[in-house]
Amino acid sequence: MTHDLPAGAEQQARNVPLDAHLHTDQSPDSSVPIDVYAAQAVERGIPEIAITDHVDFDPRDPAYRYTRYEDRERTVRDAAERWAREGVVIRFGAELTYNRRWEADVREHLARHRYDYVIGSVHDWPESPYWPSRVRGFIEGRSLDEILEPYYTEIIAAARSGLFDTIGHLDVVKRYLHPFITPADLAARQELQEPALFAIIESGAVLEVNSSGLRYPGAETYPSAAVVARYRELGGERVVVGSDAHSRGSFAARLGESYGHLAAAGFDALTFRRGAERVRIPVPDGTSVGTVDSLHT
Numbered sequence: 001m002t003h004d005l006p007a008g009a010e011q012q013a014r015n016v017p018l019d020a021h022l023h024t025d026q027s028p029d030s031s032v033p034i035d036v037y038a039a040q041a042v043e044r045g046i047p048e049i050a051i052t053d054h055v056d057f058d059p060r061d062p063a064y065r066y067t068r069y070e071d072r073e074r075t076v077r078d079a080a081e082r083w084a085r086e087g088v089v090i091r092f093g094a095e096l097t098y099n100r101r102w103e104a105d106v107r108e109h110l111a112r113h114r115y116d117y118v119i120g121s122v123h124d125w126p127e128s129p130y131w132p133s134r135v136r137g138f139i140e141g142r143s144l145d146e147i148l149e150p151y152y153t154e155i156i157a158a159a160r161s162g163l164f165d166t167i168g169h170l171d172v173v174k175r176y177l178h179p180f181i182t183p184a185d186l187a188a189r190q191e192l193q194e195p196a197l198f199a200i201i202e203s204g205a206v207l208e209v210n211s212s213g214l215r216y217p218g219a220e221t222y223p224s225a226a227v228v229a230r231y232r233e234l235g236g237e238r239v240v241v242g243s244d245a246h247s248r249g250s251f252a253a254r255l256g257e258s259y260g261h262l263a264a265a266g267f268d269a270l271t272f273r274r275g276a277e278r279v280r281i282p283v284p285d286g287t288s289v290g291t292v293d294s295l296h297t
């Protein structure tokens, strides 16, 4: 789960074609009504957004049965109808927390419910070694390979499951490992992420470049620009972006940097799903993606 900094502190992108990762008050860790994002999209010239509220499968996780599918769908579809007239298209998505131990439940959920777009994310799970009270002890005496292994094992399984359009915020594990493992430690061993990148490429899933990491210590997208470039070198073709906003101030926050990383790596289009329709959406060239911060990345 993400927990935002105070609202209003962020650089919000303008005139980008899509923000594909947003949490409303139908997620336990957000209190933003959907209309607030829609109004900001109109104001900032962002023509399409995806609402991706959390769905969890472990009863100990916060979004477990937090809302009913029917209520989420009705809220998003009703808003989509209202806001279409204003020039913003709202897609009904979800962010499903993946772990091998509840993969069957995810599969069943997706068989029974229809979304326009589905992100699969690996979050810190109740027994994980990255849990705040355990992480320090887990890291002690272990190699970086061993430290990353539990997280990337789940990522690889998520990709191979074939359940998701997109793998969300790859390498968010660096947030769980802060401050014991730094982005520089990870950058020095970039090859440790390659099995996950290969699994994503082979599965056909889309790699998300999530700008929420820029709001945390380490201040990098999930994944970093270097990993996005490596994904491309390895043959990766499918990418998408999201701000992962949980507050009104983080809507589209620093999303220009995510787009900038894609453009720099040579991607000219996003891959996205609108229900039955899979689409490619052109990545604007660097000059039209406007945040001040994106200019020096």
Ligand SMILES: [Zn+2]
Pocket: 001, 002, 095, 121, 123, 168, 169
């Ligand atoms: Zn997430």
Ligand SMILES: [Zn+2]
Pocket: 002, 021, 023, 095, 244
């Ligand atoms: Zn999210």
